[in-house]
Amino acid sequence: MDDESDVCFVLERVLGENGFVVDVYEDPFSHFKQTQFVESFVHPWLGVDVTDLSNFVVVNHHYGVVVQDVDPDGPAAKIGIEGLEPNLSSINDPFIVHDIITAINGPPMKNSGDFYNYIHNKSVGDKVVLTTMHDGVTRNFTATLGEMPSPF
Numbered sequence: 001m002d003d004e005s006d007v008c009f010v011l012e013r014v015l016g017e018n019g020f021v022v023d024v025y026e027d028p029f030s031h032f033k034q035t036q037f038v039e040s041f042v043h044p045w046l047g048v049d050v051t052d053l054s055n056f057v058v059v060n061h062h063y064g065v066v067v068q069d070v071d072p073d074g075p076a077a078k079i080g081i082e083g084l085e086p087n088l089s090s091i092n093d094p095f096i097v098h099d100i101i102t103a104i105n106g107p108p109m110k111n112s113g114d115f116y117n118y119i120h121n122k123s124v125g126d127k128v129v130l131t132t133m134h135d136g137v138t139r140n141f142t143a144t145l146g147e148m149p150s151p152f
Contacts, residue, residue, distance in 0.1 A: 045148035047074015
């Protein structure tokens with residue numbers, strides 16, 4: 001579809017992975033279906049991957065989400081949130097858990113679904129207060145949500 005004289009029929013406009021809008025179209029001569037990128041949506045982003053606390057043996061904590069990984073360019077890294085670290089001194093507990101996010105703006109985070117739903121219902125530029133357990137100490141951070149980077 002590089003030439004303006006090309007003829008095609010847009011069959012549908014769909015929301016693809018990561019919030020990208022894609023047109024699905026068909027060449028009327030070959031009936032070959034193709035997709036074309038149309039636009040993208042801006043998604044709020046903290047720059048962390050989290051998992052449920054129940055996946056780890058963590059003493060003295062009953063709710064929250066474990067920070068697995070922190071993007072070094074993300075908002076969480078800028079405020080000092082840390083992800084998992086390999087624990088080379090223990091076979092039974094292969095990771096050292098540094099940060100457990102226990103609440104965002106007050107409401108407790110019970111699982112990773114709570115966390116991702118909360119973040120995705122915010123906007124880029126919103127400030128959020130994260131309550132964390134960092135190496136056993138409760139801390140509060142204020143972070144400004146960034147824009148999720150494009151996968152392209």
